[in-house]
Amino acid sequence: MIVKIKDARYVGTMYDQLPELPQFAFAGRSNVGKSSLINLVLGRKALVRTSKQPGKTRNINFFQVDLLDLPSIHMVDLPGYGYAKVCAEMKSSWGGLASKYFHNNASLKLIILLVDIRRDLKEEEFMVLDLAKDSRCQSLLVITKADKLSRNKQRQRIDAITRQYDHEPVLSSALSREGIDPIWRAILAQIPRGPRT
Numbered sequence: 403m404i405v406k407i408k409d410a411r412y413v414g415t416m417y418d419q420l421p422e423l424p425q426f427a428f429a430g431r432s433n434v435g436k437s438s439l440i441n442l443v444l445g446r447k448a449l450v451r452t453s454k455q456p457g458k459t460r461n462i463n464f465f466q467v468d469l470l471d472l473p474s475i476h477m478v479d480l481p482g483y484g485y486a487k488v489c490a491e492m493k494s495s496w497g498g499l500a501s502k503y504f505h506n507n508a509s510l511k512l513i514i515l516l517v518d519i520r521r522d523l524k525e526e527e528f529m530v531l532d533l534a535k536d537s538r539c540q541s542l543l544v545i546t547k548a549d550k551l552s553r554n555k556q557r558q559r560i561d562a563i564t565r566q567y568d569h570e571p572v573l574s575s576a577l578s579r580e581g582i583d584p585i586w587r588a589i590l591a592q593i594p595r596g597p598r599t
């Protein structure tokens with residue numbers, strides 16, 4: 403890995419009093435693999451709870467990550483949206499919660515938006531990208547579950563998704579463990595450096 407992680411731990415939700423650290427938020431459809439991806443980039447098996455049952459993560463959970471020779475950061479696990487069984491009321495409450503989280507959040511440095519390799523970007527993904535833009539926050543698109551398709555099919559899907567996004571997405575898989583370094587590079591690019599580094 404291109405960074406050395408000294409410690410990573412759950413520290414609370416959006417509503418807790420937490421130190422102001424640069425925040426890196428993971429967003430995406432329910433079951434897309436947000437919690438798995440956070441575990442992957444932290445090199446931890448089960449720091450963040452994952453589930454076969456969509457809609458598991460309902461709070462905005464903060465994890466403090468202490469890095470060697472770099473400032474500490476918060477990784478933020480946003481609840482998944484778009485779960486089919488979720489009623490319209492809950493859908494709008496996701497929007498409300500996300501808007502509240504994004505609004506006036508100067509600590510939010512990068513929104514890492516996840517999309518399943520087998521799906522296109524839909525209305526909800528463009529909504530997240532708009533929220534990021536409104537908050538003048540950078541975004542990174544990560545394509546998850548690459549292992550679900552053959553190399554050939556992967557290429558086709560990456561091309562299709564790239565056409566929708568206009569930037570180079572990162573390909574990842576919690577099974578084959580790819581995508582870790584490019585995600586860290588995007589994170590490091592947004593961490594303020596002290597005079598020593």
Ligand SMILES: Nc1nc2c(ncn2[C@@H]2O[C@H](COP(=O)(O)OP(=O)(O)OP(=O)(O)O)[C@@H](O)[C@H]2O)c(=O)[nH]1
Pocket residue numbers: 430431432433434435436437438439451452453454455456457458459481482483546547548549550574575576577
């Ligand atoms: N094959 C494969 N399965 C994955 C991958 N990433 C996650 N999964 C599986 O997908 C399911 C959902 O993963 P989670 O990480 O819990 O997804 P989430 O986005 O956090 O879901 P919510 O918290 O419900 O919004 C679990 O069964 C994971 O094991 C991957 O890269 N490849």
Ligand SMILES: [Mg+2]
Pocket residue numbers: 436437438451452458459479
């Ligand atoms: Mg989750």
